[in-house]
Amino acid sequence: MTHTADGRAPSTEPSREIERMLSGVQRMLFDDRVTEALAVGAQLANADDPRTRVDARIYRLAALINLDRSTEYAAAVDAAFEALQAFPEPGRYGRVHALAAVTAYRFGSLDRCVNHLVRSAFALKAVELTDAMAAWGWHNLATAYSYTGFHGYALSAIEKAREVAAAIGLPASDFVTPGIRLRLAVSLDQRGDTDGCQRVLRDLVQDCQAKLASGELAQTRPINRANYGYAAVRLAALGYRRVLDEIDPRPLLRDGASRRADDLRALGRACHAIAIGRPIEAVARLETAVVSDETAGAGEVPRLRALAHVATGDYAAAYAADRQAHRVASADTDRLRDLFMDGVAARLDRENLHERVAKYQDEANTDPLTGLPNRRYLEQYVADLVGHGGSAVLGVCDLDGFKKVNTVHGHLSGDIVLQRVAGVLNRVMRRGDFVARYGGDEFVVLLPSTSRAEAHEIERRIVSAVSGEDWSALVPGTPISITIGWAVIGEGGLTRVADAFETADMAMLNAKATPRAS
CATH class of the missing domain: 1.25.40 (Serine Threonine Protein Phosphatase 5, Tetratricopeptide repeat)
Structure with a gap:
């Protein structure tokens, strides 16, 4: 934590002037003075105290939605969720997810839209929320439900917004x-x-x-x-x-x-x-x-x-x-x-995945995003396999064009893609095969006692399964595919994961450079 010159920790509460500015932004949005609201939101988006950062980024995202500046949605959603990590308050989580649902719907991703709607409702229902941000969170959720055709849910959410507003004395006309x-x-x-x-x-x-x-x-x-x-x-x-x-x-x-x-x-x-x-x-x-x-x-x-x-x-x-x-x-x-x-x-993919990796479930050995074993556990697994005289074919699986997913749709969408790919990999693996997330958009599959020919059949199944997912519902306009390179580990050859990974990674890069047969 940084400190002021006299040794005191910086305040986590916004000053009265900043409070006045934040209230003003909400009023600007209310009065359709959206361009002004965007400017003030941008001015406060990197403020020192975490609460101001979150609120300013929420208002900025709302302004961008009202202005229909869709090319800026993904970065604004990512920025809002990033700020929430330092100030993880449920009402604000609910509001950001509601706004993110609207952006996903505008991009044509009903999958992500519904995901955000459900997460927004969960966050807002988590505790009894009695502040203005919670009231506006329910309001934003009601609007998002309405835009996307969930009219019954919209009516219930706006009624909840009015209840919270009445309890804390907000003007009824605002709702x-x-x-x-x-x-x-x-x-x-x-x-x-x-x-x-x-x-x-x-x-x-x-x-x-x-x-x-x-x-x-x-x-x-x-x-x-x-x-x-x-x-x-x-x-x-x-x-x-x-x-x-x-x-x-x-x-x-x-x-x-x-x-x-x-x-x-x-x-x-x-x-x-x-x-x-x-x-x-x-x-x-x-x-x-x-x-x-x-x-x-x-x-x-x-x-x-x-x-x-x-x-x-x-x-x-x-x-x-x-x-x-x-x-x-x-x-x-x-x-x-x-x-x-x-x-x-x-959901079935996730359930199967959780069953498969349950024995790896501790923080040291598990990738927190996908629930798969991580690089550390992979290295332990391979060391044990080789130490007992075993062999395997190791495959490096790399998502093609994944950077575009994060750029166009935001990092939260990228995380969902990685989770979906983890489920797909688990689904097509044979009993006894091992799947791990190595880092970034790279996964490793380990196929014990497997020939090269068998490995290439597994590769065909993986490529087909990933391509067969309905990615257009999740990240419209951004197709997802996967490329795999292989290396043999054990059998008197490579014994370290790092060496096998390097060999398989080179094979994967060569495969990317070679056009696939259609």
Whole structure:
């Protein structure tokens, strides 16, 4: 630990000025002053005290998400988790995992997204959390659930956020989240439950009217006012046109400076055109609309197109658009089924791995990330094998292009890839074979009493199994493969792991340089 000039340990509590700045960042995010929030978050991201570092990096990550600066997501997520190592507080863990879930979803990795959602919920449920960070953690988790289509979980999480906020005296207006119910409503409509959609939209309109009458609406976030406006005009597009006499959605839709607010304005104009009898204008607007799937679901544009075509009397076009809306709205359900099956397979891999390495389970002999034996235990194992006159084929397994995984998707994703590869290696090994993590992205397999021909058959199985994993669900756009080099140990030849590793490593590098037969 470093100390100040007078010998005192540095404070781990932020100063009043820093506390003021952190509170200001939260308010900037609330008011859609995202660029300002990003600047202050960056300014405090390397502060001396660990709590400030964590909070500043959380705010910076939230700002980057709001600005849709996706090329910076991976580094920002890694930086936030790095800061948490020095200040491992559950509420903050929950918030970072919730934000990381959104980044994973935007990269198309439903696997990592769900992983983060579950970890966020676990962290927030770990203890009774009664501070602002916990309240906002539940809020962020609710939003992440909603973006990714887990609407029931989203409603439960936002209710928990409100409970924590009420317990510590945070303004109730800060936790008004019509966007969560709005995404539920349009999701119901896109999947064919228009009656259910109308019920939720009517509730939102009544809520908006009550807040207008009380003056509370002016205190809510700009994006929330835009959500209320879209709820009203969307209800009108479904045929409930008198809502436009009760509430004018247009000034509400003008609120908000975020990308989501822009999306709602574009969709709202199309809905308004449908509602007032100008469906051809609506079709034209929808043809040029570029809208994020997160805002109102992937099926929203085709669903509105279907409503517009019905109004023009083109029922064939309406039917085709409605089918498209249902298809894209249901796509994540199919992906979740696949993810469930992959998850069961991965869990079985982990269970088998834990059984296989249970006898190595102590800190000195085990790699903490994968649960595999480490280099130290490998050396002991080989020394014992050779000492008893045994022999084996040693293989160095190196992941191809692994650096790109860390660069594009972040180190946390890289860790998950390594854990998955460890499970795959364990799955294809024969009884009596030995698997260890040597370091970095390199694994070692040891095949006792095995010929070269048998080793190459094992190699074929390993390469096929790794390539056969659904990496697109975990690290989209970054294929994972593996290259192996071999060396014989024992039998009067090499006796030390380091020597055998060097020989096998050279063979592996030569194999990388040789194009594989397709």
